[in-house]
Amino acid sequence: MPSPQSLLVLVLVLLATLMHGSDLPAATGNPPGSYDLAVSFSPPTRSLTATARITLPAGSGLQLELGDLAISGMLLRRADGSEAVPTAGQGGILQLAEERESRELYISYSHQADDTGDDLIDPAGIVLLGLWHPLPDREMRFSLRAKLPPGFTAITESDRFPLVQEGDATIAVFSQPRRALHLAAADYAVASREVRPGLQVHTLFFPEERDLAPSYLEAAADYLQRYERQIGPFPYNHYVIVANRLPTGLGLPTFTLMGRQVLRLPFIRETSLGHEILHSWFGNSVEVAATGGNWCEGLTTYLADHAFRADRGEAAADRRECIVNYLSYVNDHNAIPLSAFSSADHRQPQAEAVRAIGYNRAALLFAELEARLGAETFNQAIRRFYDRHQDTTAGWSDLSQAFSAAAGQDLAAFFSERLERPDIPDLAVEDIDVRQTETGPRLSFHLRQKTKQPFALQVPVLVTTAAGTRNFTVTAATGDTPVSLTTDGWPLQFSIDPGYTFLRRLDPAEQPPVWSQFLGAEKKLAVLESEAVKTVYQPFLDALADDRWTVKIAGDIKIDEFDDSAVVFLGLDHPLSRSLFARPDLPAAGFSLEVRRNPLNPGQPAVLVTSAGVEETAAATPKLRHYGRYSQLHFTRGRNDRQQIAAADSGMQFNLDRLPAGAATSALQPFTDIAARLAANRVVFVGETHTSMADHHLQLRIIEALHRLQPDLAIGLEMFPTSSQPALDAYSRGDRTMDERRFLKASRYFQVWNQDYRYYRDIITFARSKGIPLVGLNLDKEVTSTVFKTGSTATLPEAARKSLPVDRDLSLPGYAERLAVIHGMHQTAGHGNGSLGGFIQAQALWDEAMAEHIAEYLTRHPGRRMVVLAGTQHTRKDTGIPPRLARRLPLQQATVAALAADEAAADLTTTVDFVFAIEPVTLPDQAKIGVVLESQPLDGRPALKVGDFTATSKADEAGLRKQDIIRAIDGHPVAEMDDVRIALLDARAGDRITADVDRPGRDGAMQRLQLTIELVAPADHPQ
C-alpha cells in the first residue's frame, strides 16, 4: 500500500497537469465552501480522470458520496500544514467531521461511463448528469477545468457563456452554490441572440438541427422577456438550449438539455422550452426547500403550460384536462396530500398518481388562487415571492405568506386545506326551485358538499336566462349551502363551475372518456379478438401490462366481467365489442385507439384498438403514454396524425326550462309538396304514438302519397315480428283464403302487439288493396324481455341468439342517457332483473334488429322503397333505427312525425326531418261484454271461462253465469282472448251479440245455451 507521502505526490502531480493553479478562484475559506474540479476525457475508453479540490470553511464538516468512482488518491490538508489520508466508509461515503479550522480535501479518481441515460462518454459526445464527481451533501461554489476531445464545445453551470478557453482547457466558474455540476459536450454548432443588454440566449445544436436554431432563439427570447415582465429579472446573464443525444427534458441552472429527437416537435418549442426556462426562476434561483413539499412543478406548470393554453383561449379546457388527469390516476387508495409531493421521478412507486398530485393538483391550487384574487394581485404575490427568495430556498409556507401579503388577507387556512387534505371537493346540487318574485325571477338550490369535511370554496355559478348569461360566485364553507340568485330573465339553465376554477370531482357528463382513465384504472381487462391476432397486439400487451391487468381471448368472457374493470378491445371483431359498439368506423391503416364510455357502466372507460400489423403496434405503443388526455388517437408508423378529446358538458349542468322553437306559418308547406320531397328517399320513417289515431291517419296519408308517386313500395312494421311474415305475405298479396279474421289470428297480432287493431286496420287494408308488401320488423317479444330481465343475450336459446344482429351500437351519443331517463332514475344501474344495463341492451337489440331487417329486405329487393312505421323513439334520426340502418346500407332516408304536444320542440331538429301539424282523430269506443274471462284449457284444448262481471255489464241480466264457457260469438268459435277481440272489433255499445255458452250441470255434463247479450261501453279493461 502506498504511503501518505507518495499519494500526496501523485495527487499534486495530477493537479498540476490539469489545473495550472492560478486561474481558479482562490479558495476563500468562507461558507459555503468551494469545489474545484479538473477533468480530462478519454472517449475511446469511455472514461474520465479527474481531481477535485474541495475547500471546507472553518467550522464545517462534509459528507461526500463517491459511488463507484475509482479513487486513486485522497488527501486532507489542514490550515496548519498537517496532512492526512481520509478513507471512505460503507457504501462509498466519505465523512469528514466538523473542525474549527478550514481544510482542503484532494481527491483523484477515474470514472468509467456506463452509457445509461445520464452517463455517457464516447467519441460522439459526453453527457454527465449523475454521479461523475464526488457529490457533496451541501451546496458549494463550483469551478471546472476540462480538457475536452478536439472539436468539442461544452456546457455546464457557469457564470459566463461561451466557456473560457485557455490553451487546451475549457474553464467554467459558477458563483451560485450548487450540490452538483452537469456537463454536456459534443461537436455542437453555437448560435446566439441578445435578449436585452446583459442577457444572451444561445443554442448548442448538432449540425443536423442547425436550421432549428433561429426559431428556438426567438422563442427563448420571448419567454425570457415574458417572465422578466411577470416575475422579475432573469437570475443569470445567459441561457443555453442544448440538444441532447439522450431523450431528456431537463432544466438546469443557465441551460436546458433537450432530447434532439423531439426538437422538431412543435410542442417542445411552444410549451416545454417555456417550462424549462421558467425553472430558472422557480427551481433554480428559488430552490425548493428540503422539507415541506415541492411547490415548484405546480407553479411552473401553471405559469408556463397552463398560461400558454390560456393565451390560445383554452384556459378552462386545460384546467378540465388537469382535473381529468388527476381523477384518472389518483384514487382513494393512492391519494397523498399535496404537501407530501417531493419528487417528479417517473420511477417511483405510483409515479403517475404522485405526478398528478405534484403537477395537476398544485397547478390547480394556483388556478384557484388566481380566480379568487384576480390576475393583478396574483402576479404581485408571484413577484414578491421571487424577490424575497431569490438565490435561496423556499417552501409552501413562503408562498402562503407572499400571497397573504399581496392579497391583504390571511390565506393560511386556504393553503393548509389544499396542502394537507388528501381528498378533494365533491359537490351536489339539490332542491332546485325557480319562481317569479317582485324583484325578478329567483333561482334557488342547495349546494351540498359530499366530502366528510366541507372545504371553504368560492363556487362560480353561470345562469343562462332568456336575457343572456350572468355569473355569480357562491361562498360554500359548510356541507349544505342554501343558494338564492335573482336574475334578469327567467332562468333556463345553470352550471356550477363551468370554468373549472378548482379541483373537484366531476359529474360523469363533464368527464370526456379519455385514455388516461384506462391507464390509471384500478382494474383493467384486455380482450383479444382472437388468439390469432395476439402477435399483432403483443407489443401493446407487453408495454402496458401491469399487476392490475388481465388478458382474455375471444370466447371466454362474459358481459358482467367488466362491471368493475376498464376494458380494452384489441381488434374490432370481438362479439362482445360488436354488441356494444357495433363496428366503429376506424381506419384500417395504421394504429387507432378510441376511448368510449362503457354504455353499461358509464364510470368505466372502454377502449377500442385496431392495428394494421405488429409493426404499427410496436411503433405507436411507446408514444401512447404521452397522449393520456385524448379520446381518439391515430398513428401512422408511430407518428401521431389524429388526436381528439370527446365532447362533454362544461360544468355541472342543470336544465330548468327551454324556450320553444317555432316557425313562421308562411313557411308551412302543403302536404303534397312534402310528400314529393319524401319520395326522393329510399326509406321514410313515420313515427307514431301507438295509441294516437291521428298519427296512424298521417301514416296512411303518407303511404298513399308515396305509393302514388312510387308504386314499388313496401311497408315495414314494428307491430309484427319476423315470425308473422307468412301471414303478412298472404294477407298483403290479397290471398282470398286469408280474410282479416284469419290474418289477425295467423299473425298473432293480439299476442304480439296488444293494441286496438283499428289503429292499423286502414293502413293494412290499403296495403292489401294495392298489393303493397308488409314487412314484419320486430323481434319476438320473448327475446327482448329475456335480455331485459337477465341483462345478457347469453341465456337465450342458441337459435334465437344466432338470429340476432351481431353489430349493436349502444354508444350512440345521448342513447344510454335517454334510455336511463326512460328506465327511471330510481332503479340502480347494473345487469339483470330489469336493470338499466339490461334495458339498454334490450332496446339496442330492438333498434338494431329492425334496422337489420329493413336492410335485409331492401338488399333482397333492390328496386323497392320502404315506409317504416314505428314508435317515435325508434324512428329518431339521432339514436333510433335510422343511424343503424345507415351503418348497414348507404341510402337516403327521412324521418317524419306529427307535431305532438309532449315532444320538446327544441329537440325536433335532432329527432326528425319533417313535422306535420295534425288534427286530432278519435276512434269510436269499442264495446265490451263486461266480463272477466279466464283462459282455462278444457279436455286439453284452450277455452274461456267467465270469471266475473264488471259493474256496468249487462251479461248477467242476459243469463250468463260465472263458470260458463263461452264457445262462440255470433257464430264464430272463440277459445282464446284474441278470438274475442277479433269478434268484437267493430262492436258498439248497445249492439247485441249471440253467445254460445257451455254451462257445467250438476252431473258434470255440459249444457249448451245460446244467449243474446247487450254490449256496454268500456268502463274498464276486461271484455
Ligand SMILES: [Zn+2]
Ligand atoms: Zn418542471
